[in-house]
Amino acid sequence: MKQLTFAAMAILLSGCSNSYNAPGSTDGSRMADTNKITQCPGTTALPPALADKFIPVDDPELLAQSLGETDQGKLCQGQVYRVKEDTEIPLYRAWNSTNPNSKMGNWWAFSVPAGSSSQYRQQYEICYQWSPLDRMSSCTLKANTKVVVGTGQSATCSEYLTYPTSVEQQIYIDQADTALEECNTFTGHFDWQPMPQ
Template sequence: MRWSLAVLAMVMIQGCASQVGNVISGEAPTARTECVGSVELPNEFSGKFKQVDNPQMLAKAIGEPLSGGLCQGAVYQSTEEVTIYRAWNSTNPGSQFGNWWAFNQPAGKTADYRKDYEICYQWSPLDKLVKCTLQIGSTVVVGNGQSAKCSDYLEYPVSEAQQVFIESASDAVSDCSVFDSMMSWQPEQ
């Protein structure tokens, strides 16, 4: 009996501590845990891919809640060349051809891009951009981002923004151009 009361007290204390942690951080706990958005290709890309069955590749792209990766996805094979983009970390040259890409060139606030694509600051300063051509016959997973916990003070919820997962990007892309990030400060709106 004493043991069960001690366990119950510890559970209650931990529950209160986690509630206090959420208040201190100023961030509400991630409310949405279900996937949002669509795994259907945007209209401008729908004729450039065919959907294929590859459960092993899909499983590699899907992440657990709060760990990044995709929340949901579908596997496609390119039937035409497509331009794709990747923001990456110059201090890790191997990250230029990492797994995570986008159909659209990053634009707007860096903080919004991080939130849309669940990119924790510890993972990359996003100080480089590479623009490449995805080769015909390349297999990719297209889906929406899974939530990510960056720290006790920062979590990104699931996202509607579509991401492109490529298992071996260095073999799937060609004709790459690399760009440097430049500081540009805009007045708050």
């Protein structure tokens, strides 16, 4: 695979049909239970190009693992799906090279990153303390694997920085090291772009 630029990698890096109908939910997805009223933007419905590759399944425990409280990150809402037989799905994750254990973490995306690292952090609620986003992995999700697809919960990184909920879909995988195969790793490089005048 061709080498990706740091900016593209940073964009990628950042994070059902067990369903519980939350108040106001009509699609079978579940929202995080919080003391505050949280509106979860976006949808847990799969992108059209992937809709026929997954089956909604019932797994309340997996769904609960993926949902987060307001300002704590994770997912705001989610839906559990299982990958169909004879199907392989490419996924992408940005991670922290100083912590090799983060390579196969829980949070993945359907799309290769593009744009600035700051935009990517906001889209996927990734605090600077959690990762410098200097590595990216591209892997294939195995058939029959269960995942949660949802949109991001808000995250407070410091008293000066809070990311709001996001419409960008994230994929939660409980044990990525066994759920993924054919992984390729990319390293980030500075690729400075001129600012508009």
